[in-house]
Amino acid sequence: MAGRRRFRWRERGDDGQLVIEFVGMLPYILLAVVAVWEMVLIGYAFSLAGNAADEAARAGAVHGAGACQEAAGEHIGNAWTMPPATCTDSGNLYKAEVRLNLPILFPGFNIGVPIIGTGGSPNEQED
Numbered sequence: 598m599a600g601r602r603r604f605r606w607r608e609r610g611d612d613g614q615l616v617i618e619f620v621g622m623l624p625y626i627l628l629a630v631v632a633v634w635e636m637v638l639i640g641y642a643f644s645l646a647g648n649a650a651d652e653a654a655r656a657g658a659v660h661g662a663g664a665c666q667e668a669a670g671e672h673i674g675n676a677w678t679m680p681p682a683t684c685t686d687s688g689n690l691y692k693a694e695v696r697l698n699l700p701i702l703f704p705g706f707n708i709g710v711p712i713i714g715t716g717g718s719p720n721e722q723e724d
Contacts, residue, residue, distance in 0.1 A: 631702070638700050639712070642677070646697045646714025649673050650682070653693035654716035657684045669695050676704035692717045 649672035657665030662684050669682035673695070683694040695714045698707035 635702065638702070638704075642697050642700055642704075642712045643714065645673060645677070646695045646712050647716065648714070649679075650693045650695040650714040650716035651718075652716070653682050653684065653695060654691050654718040657686070657693055658691035658718035658721050662686070665691070665693055669693060673697070674704070678705060678707055686720060689720050690717050691720045 649669050652672050653665045653669035656668035665684035666682055669684075670679070673679045677700075678698045680696055682696075685692045693716045695716075696711045697714070699710040699712055700707050
């Protein structure tokens, strides 16, 4: 009988081994997914800040500082934390700087590290 039990045990093989390995690797898989998501979100924030700065500089070059601030806010969603844009008129070039805070896992939950987008446009205002 002892030999027979041993044989049955060997016959079963490693049926539960896959489950044990998957459960052991699951935290690493989830960590990799979260890391990739965070990189995508940071890249999107840089793109969003740059586009908002470009649009704000263009609006400021045509219509002035008030339009610059308004245009920067229009191109950033409500979920993003954005202090007021910095708009400067330096003679022939109108510049805008938009700051967004670095998001953690989703917009609005951030650690206060700024992501800066800058833009410039030739000044088209009448003096």
